[in-house]
Amino acid sequence: MLLNVKIALTKKLKSNPTTDDLEKLNEQLYIVNIALTRLWQEMGSYELAQDLLLSMTNKDRDDSEEILCSTSGDLDTDLALARLWRLMGKNELAERLLLNMSGKRPNASEEELCQPWGHHAVDLIRALLWKKIGKFKLAERLLLNMSNKTPINMRRYFARPAGIMKLIWPWCGTGSWWANISWLKDCCLT
Structure with a gap:
């Protein structure tokens, strides 16, 4: 048709x-x-x-x-x-x-690669791709940067959800790499 x-x-x-x-x-x-x-x-x-x-x-x-x-x-x-x-x-x-x-170069520093571009669809697809190919640290840092969170004192910090994190957590599911970060799962999904 x-x-x-x-x-x-x-x-x-x-x-x-x-x-x-x-x-x-x-x-x-x-x-x-x-x-x-x-x-x-x-x-x-x-x-x-x-x-x-x-x-x-x-x-x-x-x-x-x-x-x-x-x-x-x-x-x-x-x-x-x-x-x-x-x-x-x-x-x-x-x-x-x-x-x-x-606008990023593949050989750029980890910090530069993990800066969000500002278009959430592109950034989320990039994080999902990195997750799929085993670049978990890059995916995690990009998602943290997208939500304006830092790894410092994460338990307390993650207790306050950011707008983008509300979109991401329903996709996490058990058995994925997200489940391996138990402190993150415990404080954000409960």
């Missing part, structure tokens, strides 16, 4: 290219493309989803890593691509894209 909508929108774009209609149709086509990539992602058709996202950013899968990981200027498309690469196990590409999106 989404493919039929995409085909119809594309035909309409080609047949009647007035300025107002063109902007509306491009916006609709963009939404359909993002939805289609998410659908293919859920179906396990990662290669199709990747090809569509790369074409939306004027890239090709044969491009160099530097080109693939450069930002396109469209936050939603870049985030979708980073999420997809994380699911595909292309963690290095996902991490590099997320770092480029937040």
Whole structure:
């Protein structure tokens, strides 16, 4: 069905290219493309989803890593691509894209890497990726920095939840790396 909508929108774009209609149709086509990539992602058709996202950013899968990981200027498309690469196990590409999106260099100091960019979706996806690939300390520091908390006297400090922490703790769950930080779990989840 989404493919039929995409085909119809594309035909309409080609047949009647007035300025107002063109902007509306491009916006609709963009939404359909993002939805289609998410659908293919859920179906396990990662290669199709990747090809569509790369074409939306004027890239090709044969491009160099530097080109693939450069930002396109469209936050939603870049985030979708980073999420997809994380699911595909292309963690290095996902991490590099997320770092480029937040203006960080992969070889930067730990302190610089763990400074939040200010766009919570990018910062949270970066923390989740670091968690997945075993960079627990980086993930923890980034989340602490996002919530304006410091590791000093954490039990007392964590007793007052910050806005972003209210969003993060429901995702923690038992059995994850969060459960290994018992003092954190005890003071924040009770």
